[in-house]
Amino acid sequence: MRLTDEEKYMKEAIRQARKAWKLREVPIGCVIVKEGKVIARGYNRRNTDKNTLAHAELLAIRKACRSVGDWRLEDCTMYITLEPCQMCAGAIVQARIPKVVIGSRNPKAGCAGSILNLLNIPQFNHQVELTEGVLEKECSAMMTDFFRELRERRKKSLTNN
Numbered sequence: 233m234r235l236t237d238e239e240k241y242m243k244e245a246i247r248q249a250r251k252a253w254k255l256r257e258v259p260i261g262c263v264i265v266k267e268g269k270v271i272a273r274g275y276n277r278r279n280t281d282k283n284t285l286a287h288a289e290l291l292a293i294r295k296a297c298r299s300v301g302d303w304r305l306e307d308c309t310m311y312i313t314l315e316p317c318q319m320c321a322g323a324i325v326q327a328r329i330p331k332v333v334i335g336s337r338n339p340k341a342g343c344a345g346s347i348l349n350l351l352n353i354p355q356f357n358h359q360v361e362l363t364e365g366v367l368e369k370e371c372s373a374m375m376t377d378f379f380r381e382l383r384e385r386r387k388k389s390l391t392n393n
Contacts, residue, residue, distance in 0.1 A: 246335070255279075
């Protein structure tokens, strides 16, 4: 079975998320594509970098801006394994990214429709086209498995003390 372009790029975002998991970070990955080419990649590094701003999307946006030589990413599509938080959704709007593709929803912090939708507020000067559920099962399972493993590690560490 042949992958669609959306699935192909989401697979790359999943590869980025696995890099975060290897660092024991929440496995969130992101890629930014322009004219059929990945121009930036990012994965969650908050704990590793000890930085609130080290979200996958923000790291990828920074790299993409360097790649295109502008703060506007008007001809780009962002692929994210998990629905963005309010900070990342705001950065997506500010960067003028026209399309975002997400793998799975984030019911506790998602700001592309779960809690609110910052990507499509008519009063803002930019709205974002949103596609949801691309490789959703794989993206969702990765989060579930990560947090299960984290709970097991914590339980094991408590019983060893």
